[in-house]
Amino acid sequence: MIALIGWLWWWVIPIRKSLAIENYAAAFPERDPRELRRTVGELVAGYLDLFLGRPVQLENMHLVQQGGICLAGHGAAWDLALCAAAKEVPATIFVKTPSNPIAAWWITRMRKKSDIELLAPSGSLFSAFRALRRGRLVVFVLDQRDNDGLVVPFFDRGARTSRGFALMLHRTRASLYGAWQWRDERGHHRLAVEALDFDIPDTADRAIPSLTAASQRWTERMIRTAPHSWLWLHNRWK
DSSP states (O other), X not given: OHHHHHHHHHHTOOTTHHHHHHHHHHHOTTSOGXXXXXXXXXXXXXXXXXXXXXXXXXXXXXXXXXXXXXXXXXXXXXXXXXXXXXXXXXXXXXXXXXXSHXXXXXXXXXXXXXXXXXXXXXXXXXXXXXXXXXXXXXXXEOSSOOTTSEEEEETTEEEEEOSHHHHHHHHHOOOEEEEEEEEOTTSOEEEEEEEOOOOOOSSHHHHHHHHHHHHHHHHHHHHHHSGGGBOTTSOTTO
């Protein structure tokens, strides 16, 4: 099914195909852009698996039982993994809703069924501070463009990235984690959590650009583990 969906996207309904190829070629000039067929195939299949309630193998969830700050990203079936993880650990996350009202209604419903606290990407930082104080895991997804964000390197190109993560980490010195998901060679969904140790400068003027850049280095490292699995259709470097 994944191969069929990818073929249809490549030849029949090539939505954002040119953008995806441009992004992929810039980041991985040595790789074959036809790998992007798998990107779209796995993307669509991931939402079908979310609808069907497919399981996700969760690794190291004990690390985040007491809450903290977590970096995440749009790798593989991210909504499926997010909903599975939130059933184990109370999570608060900054998310954008799809522009299509039907898609927005459905995905918001699925997220709320997992008891995820959803925050708007802007104007919600105080709510995130309160969630952190309540012992929740505050999740930042920083691999999409923030038009008002700070420009930091991402695959050797400047990308606008939200300052909110760096601001919260600098102010709170909370425990920091990274969470990434992937589909393994057997087709099973997996998500693993790791503890992160970013150097935090004393002053905000130094900490915010430093930590924002560090968040993108971590995200880039995760993407490199399975390059096709990231959302290359997003205009990250606009």
